[in-house]
Amino acid sequence: MLINSHGNPTKIAKIIEQASFNKLSKPISTKIISDTPGRLRLRIAQPHRHAREMQRLANTLKAQPNISQVQTNIPYGSIVVNHDGKDETLENVFATLLNLGVIFTDITEGKSEAATNITSAITNLNKQFEQATKGEVDLRFIFPLGLSMLAIRQLLVQGLQVEIIPWYVLAWYAFDSFIKLHPTSQLQPSTEAQK
Secondary structure: OEEOOOOOEEOHHHHHHHOOOOOOOOOEEEEEEEEEOOEEEEEEOHHHOOHHHHHHHHHHHHOOOOEEEEEEEOOOOEEEEEEOOOHHHHHHHHHHHHHOOEEEOOOOOOOOHHHHHHHHHHHHHHHHHHHHOOOOOOHHHHHHHHHHHHHHHHHHHHOOOHHHOOHHHHHHHHHHHHHHHOOHHHOOOOHHHHO
């Protein structure tokens, strides 16, 4: 059983397990943005932000008796469902969405599916590497170490070659290192300046 925003147990997990999904070519990935008493806000994944698709979902939800209003914002993929605030109504909303082919997941904004898959694969590889080394090192340590070793090798083979580094590369590294070494969140007025 899941706990809803009212602090009451819900049957959403059972609904998800028992839902008979319509066989769509691709399920509609959706994220629950907020669930407050009487109001549910959803975000539809980018590939399904079409007027026809979102209107189909909204019209089906509007047909339910305990739903007072359904608003859509197609460019942002947002659907806001205003209902009577009862747990049964919310469970009916979830069951209806699941029957329409909606799946609830963590959707990514602004990333392609390929970028999401690569990020996920690297994250999983990092977790496996960290577990294999019992938390001693991870890819965030190994990758910079590998680049440093490559840099030392190049230095030994080719020498400094400072004369061939473009000015804009040096300018970028100066700016980047300044920003990283002086984060704005840590800037506090000194106590001597306040006296």
